[in-house]
Amino acid sequence: MFDTVAVVGASGAVGQIIRQLLEERKFTAKKFRFLASARSAGQKLTFNGEEYTFEELTHDAFEGVDLVIASTPDDIAAEYLPSAVKAGCKVIDESGYFRMKEDVALVIPEINPQDALNAKGIIASPNCSTTQMVVALKPLHDFSPITRVICSTYQATSGAGVQGTADLHQGSQAFLNNESYEYKAFSHPIAFNAIPQIGSEKEDGYTSEELKMVYETRKIMGLPNLKVSTTCVRIPVANCHSETITVETESPISPEKARELFAAFPGITVMDNLKNGEYPLPSTCDGSDEVFVGRIRKDISCDNGLSFWCVSDNLRKGAATNAVQIAELLSENL
Structure with a gap:
C-alpha cells in the first residue's frame, strides 16, 4: 500500500473518473491528495465519504507523495511531472507527452505488466484508441x-x-x-x-x-x-x-x-x-x-x-481505468 497518492488533474473529465474508480475499486492508501489548476484550487470535493479540498498544482506540491496519477494536457505534464519524479514519486501519466520517450514505460497491465514494475519514474498510459x-x-x-x-x-x-x-x-x-x-x-x-x-x-x-x-x-x-x-x-x-x-x-x-x-x-x-x-x-x-x-x-x-x-x-479503459489498473499493479508489488 502506498502512503500518499496524489491525483493530478483531479477536477477534469478523466480525473473525475479516476477518483470514482479509486473509490469503486477500493484502492487503499494512507492519504489522498487532489491537485488541480488554480481555477479549481480551494473548491471542495467528497472522496470515500470524506471532504477534501482541491490543491493547486505547483512544482512543490509533490513533497511527501509516493504515487502520482496524472491526467492533464501534454504541456502541463511536460512542465510539472518531472518535478514529481525529482521528489521521488512513481508517476502514472495519461498525457501523450512521454509515451514514446525511450526511457518511459508504456503500459497496459494485461499486456506488459513487467514494464511497469521495472519502470523508473514515469509510466505512460497509451492513447485510448x-x-x-x-x-x-x-x-x-x-x-x-x-x-x-x-x-x-x-x-x-x-x-x-x-x-x-x-x-x-x-x-x-x-x-x-x-x-x-x-x-x-x-x-x-x-x-x-x-x-x-x-x-x-x-x-x-x-x-x-x-x-x-x-x-x-x-x-x-x-x-x-x-x-x-x-x-x-x-x-x-x-x-x-x-x-x-x-x-x-x-x-x-x-x-x-x-x-x-x-x-x-x-x-x-x-x-x-x-x-x-x-x-x-x-x-x-x-x-x-x-x-x-x-x-x-x-x-x-x-x-x-x-x-x-x-x-x-x-474515458474508462481508454484512459482512467488503465491508469488505476497500473496503480493497482504497483501497489500489489510493493
Missing part, C-alpha cells in the same frame, strides 16, 4: 504471431474533451432547429457527420492520432517492425470508441478459435451473435471497463486473415 486495439490483439498474437494490422476507428466526441461533447449536443440541436452553430472543438460540423481527421497532418498523409496507434502498438507489444496501418475518424457518438480491426497472422486462426481466445483473456468480453443482432455498441458499452469484441470472421481476402469489431469506453 491504441489501448482497446492492443488488448484485443494480444490473445491472438500469443496464439499465432501477428504480422500485419489494419484498423479503422470510429471515435466518440468525448475523446476531444468536454468541449467535444458540448459541440455534439449543441451542434445537433442547432442542426435540428435549422440554426447556425459555431463549433469549437472540431474544424467541421460533427452533428450528423463523420470527420476523417483526428490530430494534425504528419508524414505520408497520416494524422498524429493514426501514427500514435502505429508507434504505441509496436512499443507496447515489443514488435518494432510490426506492420500497422490506421485510419481515425470522428463520429457523432458521445462516448465509446469503435474499431474495425483486420489482422494477418503467421498461421490461420479460425473465428471459433478467436472467440475462445478472446473469451479467455482478462478484460475482454465477447458479444458475437450476428443472427440475433448481438454485437458491441457504444450505447451498451458506455460506463464499462471491458474491451468488447464481436463480428468475428475470417478475412476472405487473404489466407491468414481475421476481422472483428471492437468497442470500449475511451
Whole structure:
C-alpha cells in the first residue's frame, strides 16, 4: 500500500473518473491528495465519504507523495511531472507527452505488466484508441504471431474533451432547429457527420492520432517492425470508441478459435451473435471497463486473415481505468 497518492488533474473529465474508480475499486492508501489548476484550487470535493479540498498544482506540491496519477494536457505534464519524479514519486501519466520517450514505460497491465514494475519514474498510459486495439490483439498474437494490422476507428466526441461533447449536443440541436452553430472543438460540423481527421497532418498523409496507434502498438507489444496501418475518424457518438480491426497472422486462426481466445483473456468480453443482432455498441458499452469484441470472421481476402469489431469506453479503459489498473499493479508489488 502506498502512503500518499496524489491525483493530478483531479477536477477534469478523466480525473473525475479516476477518483470514482479509486473509490469503486477500493484502492487503499494512507492519504489522498487532489491537485488541480488554480481555477479549481480551494473548491471542495467528497472522496470515500470524506471532504477534501482541491490543491493547486505547483512544482512543490509533490513533497511527501509516493504515487502520482496524472491526467492533464501534454504541456502541463511536460512542465510539472518531472518535478514529481525529482521528489521521488512513481508517476502514472495519461498525457501523450512521454509515451514514446525511450526511457518511459508504456503500459497496459494485461499486456506488459513487467514494464511497469521495472519502470523508473514515469509510466505512460497509451492513447485510448491504441489501448482497446492492443488488448484485443494480444490473445491472438500469443496464439499465432501477428504480422500485419489494419484498423479503422470510429471515435466518440468525448475523446476531444468536454468541449467535444458540448459541440455534439449543441451542434445537433442547432442542426435540428435549422440554426447556425459555431463549433469549437472540431474544424467541421460533427452533428450528423463523420470527420476523417483526428490530430494534425504528419508524414505520408497520416494524422498524429493514426501514427500514435502505429508507434504505441509496436512499443507496447515489443514488435518494432510490426506492420500497422490506421485510419481515425470522428463520429457523432458521445462516448465509446469503435474499431474495425483486420489482422494477418503467421498461421490461420479460425473465428471459433478467436472467440475462445478472446473469451479467455482478462478484460475482454465477447458479444458475437450476428443472427440475433448481438454485437458491441457504444450505447451498451458506455460506463464499462471491458474491451468488447464481436463480428468475428475470417478475412476472405487473404489466407491468414481475421476481422472483428471492437468497442470500449475511451474515458474508462481508454484512459482512467488503465491508469488505476497500473496503480493497482504497483501497489500489489510493493
